[in-house]
Amino acid sequence: MITPIDLFRHDFVQNAFLAGTLVAILSGLVGYFVVLRGQAFVCEAMSHVGFAGAAGAALIGVSPLIGMLLFTLLGAAGMGALGRRLRNRDVEVGMLLAFLLGVGLLFLSFYIRNASAAVNLLFGSILSVTNADVILTGLSCLLSLIILAILFRPLLFMSVDPDVAEARGVPIAFLSTAFLILLAFCVAQAMQVVGVLLVFALLIVPAAAAEKLTHSPLAAIGWSVLISLVSTWGGLILAFIGHWPASFYIVSMSCGIYFLSFIPSRLHPSRSPTGVNHRGRERNLGA
Amino acid sequence: MIVPIPVADYRPNAMFTLLHYPFIQNAFMAGSLVAIVAGVLGYFLILRGLTFAGHALSSIGFAGAAGAVLLGIPPVYGLLAFTMGASLFISSSSGEARGRDIAIGVIMTFALGLGVLFLSLYHGFAEQAYSILFGSIVGISRGDLSLATVLAVGILVVLASLGRPLLFSTFDPDGAEARGLPVRLLGMVYLILVALAVSLAMQLVGVLLVFGLLVGPPATAIRLVGRPSHAIIVSVGLGLAYTWAGILLAAWSGWPVSFLITAISFGLYLPVRLRGSRRSRCRMGAARALPSVRTASSRCSQQVIDDHTD
Numbered sequence: 001m002i003t004p005i006d007l008f009r010h011d012f013v014q015n016a017f018l019a020g021t022l023v024a025i026l027s028g029l030v031g032y033f034v035v036l037r038g039q040a041f042v043c044e045a046m047s048h049v050g051f052a053g054a055a056g057a058a059l060i061g062v063s064p065l066i067g068m069l070l071f072t073l074l075g076a077a078g079m080g081a082l083g084r085r086l087r088n089r090d091v092e093v094g095m096l097l098a099f100l101l102g103v104g105l106l107f108l109s110f111y112i113r114n115a116s117a118a119v120n121l122l123f124g125s126i127l128s129v130t131n132a133d134v135i136l137t138g139l140s141c142l143l144s145l146i147i148l149a150i151l152f153r154p155l156l157f158m159s160v161d162p163d164v165a166e167a168r169g170v171p172i173a174f175l176s177t178a179f180l181i182l183l184a185f186c187v188a189q190a191m192q193v194v195g196v197l198l199v200f201a202l203l204i205v206p207a208a209a210a211e212k213l214t215h216s217p218l219a220a221i222g223w224s225v226l227i228s229l230v231s232t233w234g235g236l237i238l239a240f241i242g243h244w245p246a247s248f249y250i251v252s253m254s255c256g257i258y259f260l261s262f263i264p265s266r267l268h269p270s271r272s273p274t275g276v277n278h279r280g281r282e283r284n285l286g287a
Numbered sequence: 288m289i290v291p292i293p294v295a296d297y298r299p300n301a302m303f304t305l306l307h308y309p310f311i312q313n314a315f316m317a318g319s320l321v322a323i324v325a326g327v328l329g330y331f332l333i334l335r336g337l338t339f340a341g342h343a344l345s346s347i348g349f350a351g352a353a354g355a356v357l358l359g360i361p362p363v364y365g366l367l368a369f370t371m372g373a374s375l376f377i378s379s380s381s382g383e384a385r386g387r388d389i390a391i392g393v394i395m396t397f398a399l400g401l402g403v404l405f406l407s408l409y410h411g412f413a414e415q416a417y418s419i420l421f422g423s424i425v426g427i428s429r430g431d432l433s434l435a436t437v438l439a440v441g442i443l444v445v446l447a448s449l450g451r452p453l454l455f456s457t458f459d460p461d462g463a464e465a466r467g468l469p470v471r472l473l474g475m476v477y478l479i480l481v482a483l484a485v486s487l488a489m490q491l492v493g494v495l496l497v498f499g500l501l502v503g504p505p506a507t508a509i510r511l512v513g514r515p516s517h518a519i520i521v522s523v524g525l526g527l528a529y530t531w532a533g534i535l536l537a538a539w540s541g542w543p544v545s546f547l548i549t550a551i552s553f554g555l556y557l558p559v560r561l562r563g564s565r566r567s568r569c570r571m572g573a574a575r576a577l578p579s580v581r582t583a584s585s586r587c588s589q590q591v592i593d594d595h596t597d
Contacts, residue, residue, distance in 0.1 A: 038385035040392040041339040090338040091506045095556055097342065098499040102549035105495060109543045123403045197346065198403070200396040208389045245407045251400030258393055 015129045016236055016246075022141040023189045024202060024232040028225030029148060030186040031207035032217075033179060036159045040204055041090055042079060042180070045097040046187045047199040049075035052100040054121045054191070055107035064121065065136055068191055072184035075100070080177035124195030124247045126236065137189055144185045151178055156217055193232065194247045201247075202228050205254040209261035227257050313427045314534050314544075317491040320432075320439045322500055322526035324484045327446060329505035329526075330519050331477060334457045339388055340377050340478065341501045343395040344485045345494045347373040350402030352489065357405045363434075363490055369398060370482035378475040427491055438487045442480050453477060454515055496545045500526055503552030510559045525555070 008014060034043050050068040057067025078096065082089050104121075129137075148155075158165040158175050166172050190199045210223035235250030242249070332341050348370045355365025373394055380390040446453070456463035456470045464470045481501075488497040508522035533548035540547075 035389060038388060040388040041342075044339070044342065044392070090336060091333055091502065092560065094338040094342060094498070094502045095506055095553055098495070098502060098549045099553035101495050102499065102543075102546040102553075105543050106546040109546075197399045198396060200392050201400065204389060204392045205396055208393060245403050248400050248404040248407070251396055251403075255393060255397040255400065 011131075012127055012129070013240065015131065015134050016126045017233070018134050019129045019137050019189075020126060020193050020232040020236055021229065022137050023186075023193050024228040025225055026141045026144055026186050027190050027202035028206055028228035029221060030144070030182055031203040031228070032210065032221045032224045033155060033159055034183065034203055035207040035211060036217075037179070039183070040200070041093055043183060043187065043199065043203055045079070045093045045100075046072055046075055046180075046183055047191060047196045048097045048104070049100045050184075050188050050191050051121055051196040052104035052107065053188075054196075055104040055111065058121075059107045059111045063133065063136075065133055065188065065192060068188035069140070069185065071100075072188045073181060076177070076180035076184040080180050121191075122196045123245065124191065124193055124198060126193045126246050127239070129192060133192065137192065140185050141189060144182055147178070147182055151175065151182075155179060160217070194250055198247050198251055201231065201251040201254045205251075205258050206231065209254075209258040212258075212261040213264060227254060231257065310427075311534070311538060313429065313432055315531065316432055317427045317435060318530035318534055318544075319527055320435055321484075321488040321492055321497070322504070322530040323523050324439045324442055325488060325497065325500035326504050326508075326523035326526035327443065327519055328481055328484050329501040329503075330508065330515070330522050331453065331457055332481065332501055333505050333509060335474075335477070337478075337481075338502055340374075340391055341481060341485075342498050343377070343391045344370050344373055344478075344482055345489060345497045345501075346395050347398040348482075348485050348489050349494050350398040350405065351486075353402040353405035353409070357409045363486060366486035366489060367483070370486050371479060373398065374478035374482040375475065378471070378478045431490065435487050435491060438483060442483055442487075445476070446480060449473065449476065493545060496548060499545070499549040499552055500530070503549065503556060504529065507552070507556045507559050525552075529555075 008017075034040065050072045053067035053069070053071025054064035055067070056071070057064045075096070079089075079093065082092055154165070154170050155175055155178075157168075158170050158172055162172060186203065187199055190202045194201050206227035207220070207224040209227050210220040213223050214220050231250050231254035234253045235246055238244075238249040238253075239246035329341070332338060348366045351365035351367070351369025352362040353365070354369070355362045358365075376394055377387070377391055380387055452463070452468050453473055455466075456468055456473050460470055484501075485497050488500070492500070504524075504526035505518070505522040507525055508518045512518050512521055529548050529551045532551055533544050536542070536547045537544040
């Protein structure tokens with residue numbers, strides 16, 4: 001029997017783990033803010049924008065990652081222009097999502113009429129990540145982490161309580177757009193690992209579970225990164241041992257942890273999360 | 288690994304001679320059915336702030352269809368089981384919009400993960416996924432069509448009998464509850480109708496187009512006219528126009544129907560949205576000045592009520 005240790009001698013396994021780890025850390029961090037800011041649908045739309053980009057890149061023969069980054073950055077700029085109250089712009093975001101998915105389909109139909117290329121984009125192909133992809137992923141993750149470190153405090157303040165943050169002179173519009181650009185980077189990376197349709201498994205699900213486990217933002221970010229990493233590593237190891245797709249294992253791991261995360265709050269009802277994260281309540285108190 | 292896009296092989300001299308071909312006729316009828324049902328349901332979807340739920344239901348349906356394909360039963364059963372289950376889950380997890388979005392996101396991700404597994408266990412992995420996701424409007428038989436017609440008529444009849452209370456509870460959930468309307472039950476029945484419509488539509492037009500037709504026409508209609516009954520009629524009209532134009536253009540150009548319909552829809556929505564943004568900005572400003580907690584849907588309905596009183 002092949003043990004997981006033997007597997008690490010292979011290049012593609014190392015690449016998968018390297019890329020997966022980088023993406024999991026970034027997704028855990030960015031995902032916390034996505035959940036806190038209630039931008040799940042924006043994140044979903046971003047992944048479909050990235051799908052169009054990847055399909056376009058396949059059409060002109062460049063790396064899908066470049067196409068995804070370009071399109072998601074444009075998408076971030078477009079959604080940033082929709083204004084700071086992006087949470088109430090579901091219709092606009094939905095229109096963008098449907099249109100870009102259509103554009104992606106058009107590109108694919110021009111390309112080779114190849115269904116498996118589409119399926120790889122949609123469901124991820126972590127096992128075919130190349131050395132060049134790993135370097136590009138590493139650089140853009142590093143850049144994203146630096147940006148996130150700079151923006152961290154004002155972004156957290158603004159996400160927890162936008163009205164007070166604005167009153168204190170935090171540049172809301174600038175920060176919202178900057179965050180969307182970060183999200184764009186992150187979604188493009190995550191799509192490599194789990195594909196367009198399953199970006200949520202790394203971005204939303206770990207952060208949603210983390211929010212159930214703790215009130216403190218810093219602890220929640222820590223949990224979110226940890227859950228994201230555990231899901232990715234566990235999913236990859238299971239994929240090498242088992243026969244099913246890596247994306248399925250990663251999704252099951254993170255969703256499983258999410259469902260388990262309900263248990264602690266059930267056991268200690270007094271600790272159920274109602275604190276800083278509850279925006280509606282915050283605004284109620286502010287009013 | 289070739290995915291047939293039948294219209295692409297067919298380039299007639301005149302666009303309208305196409306109408307003589309049975310497959311084009313079937314495509315027109317199927318597209319029209321979906322456009323009508325989606326135009327009506329989509330209006331409520333937008334007012335109730337359930338755009339994301341609509342998208343999620345269509346993605347979840349994909350997983351159901353994949354499971355049914357694996358079991359060797361007709362995809363429509365899988366579609367129905369998954370979308371109905373998800374719509375019950377979504378309507379039971381209602382409350383604050385943010386929490387609901389996350390619940391929708393998690394259940395959607397989980398369903399899609401299952402979908403990947405089902406498809407990988409099945410041999411024609413890629414082709415099946417592709418045809419479920421993007422539909423095959425030109426490969427529709429008469430049998431599919433008659434089943435779809437029955438379902439569509441059923442959905443419309445239920446919706447018509449619920450029409451007034453549903454509208455009331457959409458615009459003013461608190462008022463409706465105060466008057467003793469079963470608001471939660473109405474919401475649940477409505478989502479089940481959406482689940483049925485998505486299952487019906489997905490077989491005909493694919494995941495992508497279902498969502499395009501659910502959101503595109505009503506989003507434009509709501510910005511054009513205020514009165515609910517007019518907006519629903521305009522929404523259905525726009526949906527039919529997009530679908531017909533999309534099918535004709537697809538047959539003529541060889542481009543995918545789904546892309547053409549969503550592109551027409553987006554192309555018309557954009558100028559309407561940009562024209563309306565000045566009016567709505569002052570309205571958003573007014574809403575911001577009131578420091579009350581308003582959810583997305585109540586603000587949206589407020590906007591429609593404002594339009595109505597204008």
